């Protein structure tokens with residue numbers, strides 16, 4: 001794990017965002033700071049719990065979808081994955097594509113990304129591996145030229161759900177600018193079943209709580225915050241208009257945290273909003289795609305109707 005001192009640009013940005021979020025009402029910390037090596041390791045364990053259905057449901061769809069996508073994309077492709085994490089799902093695509101040329105893996109969790117790519121490279125010696133430390137909430141300039149061969153973007157794990165509708169449109173516009181002409185395969189969660197959602201986002205064997213509490217632990221480690229982790233509990237809330245699951249860290253008693261020369265006081269019951277998961281029905285997501293300049297080509301829904309994969313194209 002990388003320990004940053006407050007002098008690095010990353011630590012300075014974390015400190016600035018944390019102070020702004022804790023000063024706001026309602027209070028919030030940006031979800032992108034969930035993702036350091038500890039957070040990524042916890043999420044990888046979450047993926048194999050029974051409660052966290054998106055991974056299992058997406059994996060039931062992916063082999064069949066990958067074969068259809070491979071037939072359209074053809075040989076020599078560069079695959080660009082956003083938020084690649086442990087880079088497990090990409091294996092299904094790399095196995096299906098005819099002679100894939102390059103795999104560009106983008107993630108904000110740099111140490112975890114490098115380790116995942118080192119493992120993948122051993123199993124795919126014919127594919128050039130290009131890990132890129134990037135924040136996809138910002139514009140991204142890739143270190144490779146994508147011209148001259150087919151391009152397939154890949155954004156699994158319903159990470160698009162972290163974006164509200166307007167944020168999703170802006171992300172998809174940025175992705176189009178980065179990928180240029182090509183295809184984009186995106187996993188999207190349309191689930192509306194509240195019990196299922198609360199088990200996945202509130203439970204997952206207590207690992208969801210650990211993932212979100214790690215955000216406070218990370219602030220203590222990296223930017224000198226003094227959160228008392230025992231004074232907060234994690235809570236998932238299902239909300240309407242627009243339909244979403246929110247993650248909160250709720251103070252269980254009056255508590256305070258010093259950060260950057262300020263003292264932030266929390267009353268019992270007050271919460272810090274740490275993440276969103278917006279749920280998009282197939283038509284709603286296709287509308288987002290069209291508004292951002294992508295053409296919907298195909299959508300596949302799993303047999304329980306709780307996960308979808310969308311194939312988009314930009315001309």
Ligand SMILES: C[S@@+](CC[C@H](N)C(=O)[O-])C[C@H]1O[C@@H](n2cnc3c(N)ncnc32)[C@H](O)[C@@H]1O
Pocket residue numbers: 031032035040043047055082083084085086087089106107108109134135136137156157158159
């Ligand atoms: C929900 S996990 C999904 C992981 C994996 N793609 C999967 O489907 O299981 C989200 C991934 O996106 C990465 N991530 C989150 N926010 C990011 C950002 N703003 N920029 C780049 N990567 C980000 C995290 O580090 C993590 O690996």
